[in-house]
Amino acid sequence: MRFVKGHGTENDFVILPDPDGVLDLTPEAVVRLCDRRAGIGADGVLRVVRTKAADVDGDLDADAEWFMDYRNADGSIAEMCGNGVRVFARYLVDAGLAPPGEWDLATRAGLRRVTLGPSGDVTVEMGRPELLGPGEASLAGASFAGERVSVGNPHLACRVAEPVAALDLSRAPGFDPAVFPAGVNVEFFRGVGERHVEMRVYERGSGETRSCGTGTVAVAAAAAGGAADGAEWTVDVPGGRVTVVLDGETSYLRGPAVLVAEGETRPGWI
Numbered sequence: 001m002r003f004v005k006g007h008g009t010e011n012d013f014v015i016l017p018d019p020d021g022v023l024d025l026t027p028e029a030v031v032r033l034c035d036r037r038a039g040i041g042a043d044g045v046l047r048v049v050r051t052k053a054a055d056v057d058g059d060l061d062a063d064a065e066w067f068m069d070y071r072n073a074d075g076s077i078a079e080m081c082g083n084g085v086r087v088f089a090r091y092l093v094d095a096g097l098a099p100p101g102e103w104d105l106a107t108r109a110g111l112r113r114v115t116l117g118p119s120g121d122v123t124v125e126m127g128r129p130e131l132l133g134p135g136e137a138s139l140a141g142a143s144f145a146g147e148r149v150s151v152g153n154p155h156l157a158c159r160v161a162e163p164v165a166a167l168d169l170s171r172a173p174g175f176d177p178a179v180f181p182a183g184v185n186v187e188f189f190r191g192v193g194e195r196h197v198e199m200r201v202y203e204r205g206s207g208e209t210r211s212c213g214t215g216t217v218a219v220a221a222a223a224a225g226g227a228a229d230g231a232e233w234t235v236d237v238p239g240g241r242v243t244v245v246l247d248g249e250t251s252y253l254r255g256p257a258v259l260v261a262e263g264e265t266r267p268g269w270i
Contacts, residue, residue: 001270003033004091005040006259008083008122010210010239014042015091015259021053027075029270034073040265043206044081045071046088048097051106064106066092072205080109080152082213082253086122089114090257109152116257123254126151126214129221129246137186138174139167144188147222151251154184155218164188164200169208185212189219189235197223198236210239217251220244 001023004015014033016023025047034042047069051060054067068088070081085105092098093116102115113125132148135156146158156175160167173186183204189197199219201212220233228248235242242255 001265003040003263003265004259005042005261006087006091006257007239008086008211008213008257009237009242009255011081011083011212012042012210013044013046013084013087014040015046015048015087017095018047018049019053019097021049021055023047025069025071027071030071030075031073032270033265043073043203043209044078044084046081046084046091047071048088048091054106056108058108060106061104061111064104064111066098067106068112070107072203073207074205076205077108078153078205080107080112080214082124082126082151082215082217083211083255083257084213085112085114085124086116086213086253086255086257087259089116089122089124090259093118094259107152121254122257123252124213126217126251126253128248128250129217131221131226135179136176139169139188140171144173146186148179149218149221151214151217151221153214154180154182155187155215156180156184157187157189157215157219157222159222160188160190162190164190164198167200169200169202172207173202185215185218187212187215187219189223191223192236193234195223195231196234196236200238211237211242213242213253213255216242217244217253220246221251 144158189199216235228246
């Protein structure tokens, strides 16, 4: 099995080229690939498959040539991954499978338009984040009020007063499973300047990660309180910094996407 390793603000992925959709990618195989001690190590897997060859539940938009089949580190399927989309797009350009410029990718959350050059940052149109009302998370015996936000996948963005580095995210935050039956990504954020926030995230299926692209959009939307004037928001995560733009109709996420290694798994290992 050929693979490429990449990351977006240290949210890292194993990329599996599978243009014709022939890989039998089981949840067990994903877990083994993502294992940081016995495998390659990653927050998730990006299977690169042509949309017409993707055998997935639901309809995919055939206007996009490529489909991002994203799996969490525990083998579960996720609708979207903002950092993953950037890394996926950078891989396509680097491999000569797509030209630099502007084009669409298919995801389980719908089309995502990407803009990128031969190198450098990648911008993704993330769609309009939906503010769904208040929610609550618990952590180490304390409760945190938050905003429920959909960015194609579910988020609970909680504003905190103390620096986010002080939080203990070694265990999953609690939440109401009746409100989030499919689980939720929980973000904790704090304002550090004008349109500038810091955040940490505990992702469903992966645990705490160094960054979460959809989470940065959710946090910017929660911090803006529904205001969308086209201004840029700076979001600092443990793995770096991204920029989010909210304009009322959609949102944009801009940040790095880095490919670091490539190889193939040993025969019979998976």
